[in-house]
Amino acid sequence: GAVVSQHPSWVICKSGTSVKIECRSLDFQATTMFWYRQFPKQSLMLMATSNEGSKATYEQGVEKDKFLINHASLTLSTLTVTSAHPEDSSFYICSARTGPSYEQYFGPGTRLTVT
Amino acid sequence: DQQVKQNSPSLSVQEGRISILNCDYTNSMFDYFLWYKKYPAEGPTFLISISSIKDKNEDGRFTVFLNKSAKHLSLHIVPSQPGDSAVYFCAASVAGTASKLTFGTGTRLQVTL
Numbered sequence: 001g002a003v004v005s006q007h008p009s010w011v012i013c014k015s016g017t018s019v020k021i022e023c024r025s026l027d028f029q030a031t032t033m034f035w036y037r038q039f040p041k042q043s044l045m046l047m048a049t050s051n052e053g054s055k056a057t058y059e060q061g062v063e064k065d066k067f068l069i070n071h072a073s074l075t076l077s078t079l080t081v082t083s084a085h086p087e088d089s090s091f092y093i094c095s096a097r098t099g100p101s102y103e104q105y106f107g108p109g110t111r112l113t114v115t
Numbered sequence: 116d117q118q119v120k121q122n123s124p125s126l127s128v129q130e131g132r133i134s135i136l137n138c139d140y141t142n143s144m145f146d147y148f149l150w151y152k153k154y155p156a157e158g159p160t161f162l163i164s165i166s167s168i169k170d171k172n173e174d175g176r177f178t179v180f181l182n183k184s185a186k187h188l189s190l191h192i193v194p195s196q197p198g199d200s201a202v203y204f205c206a207a208s209v210a211g212t213a214s215k216l217t218f219g220t221g222t223r224l225q226v227t228l
Contacts, residue, residue: 004158032214041124043117044159044204044218093158102147102214106158 003027004096006107013084013114020080021110023094029074030096034104035067038091050077084114118142119207121219128226134192136222138205141186145207149216150179150190153202162203163190195226 003026013019023033032051036044048069050056056069066088068080077096081088091111095104120139128134138148146167151159165172165179165188172179178191192199202223206216 006158034215043220046215046217049215091156095158097214100214102149102208102216103161103164104214104216105161106151108158109156111156 002098002105004030004094004105004107006094006110008110009108010111011113013112015085015114016083018080018082019084019112020078021092021094021112023077023079023096023107025075025096025098025105028096028098028105030077030098031074032097033071033077034095034097035069035077035079036093036095038093038109044093047079081112084112086114088112089114117220118145119205119217119219121203121205121222123222124220125223125225128195128224130197130226130228131194134190134195134199134224134226136190136192136203136205136224138188138190138219139186140188140207142207142209142217143186144209145217146210147208148179148181148188149206149208150177151204151206151218152199153204153221155202159204192224195224197226197228200224200226 007022035047047062048056048058050071058064071077093109095106149164150162153159163177181188202221204221205219
């Protein structure tokens, strides 16, 4: 149980285009979903927290107009990187939490490369 | 400001021996700690956790120790197996923050034959 999927697993896009990444909880309802990014050999950095049906809460330094998050249902959250630039190239990982538990279940991640 | 630190970027241990991964934190408000295991190009997998009201939690080969006065926790793996080779992250959370996790920088464990 507690499986989280992400799609796509990798994507290459041209600078200036937008990319959408989907995060789904497959066998549970996720009250909260989180989006992280990880640069090579670095830690996972929380970008934003989203609850179903409400606006996402962004961490300090994360541009909410650039990284659009939509948590449309209890099983789906999307991250759209708008007007992507090469410095947005990174590994993006989502996680989901059900109920009040501290434990988060992570998706497999999406490798974004902006050329 | 790195609130959760893993000062050893890598660790090599022989199969069958004990692996000890360390983690230090600076925020005294953290009250729940988790360890995750991560393979390259995959998301982290939850291993074990501990609440600040405990000083030890055990699950099979994995034991986590918490020393609140020293703001230090450690993960013990015994006996270590080649399949344990991965990057291990410790993470911490503060009650009332919607379970936001603050991750350490990770320790790459290699278990050799």
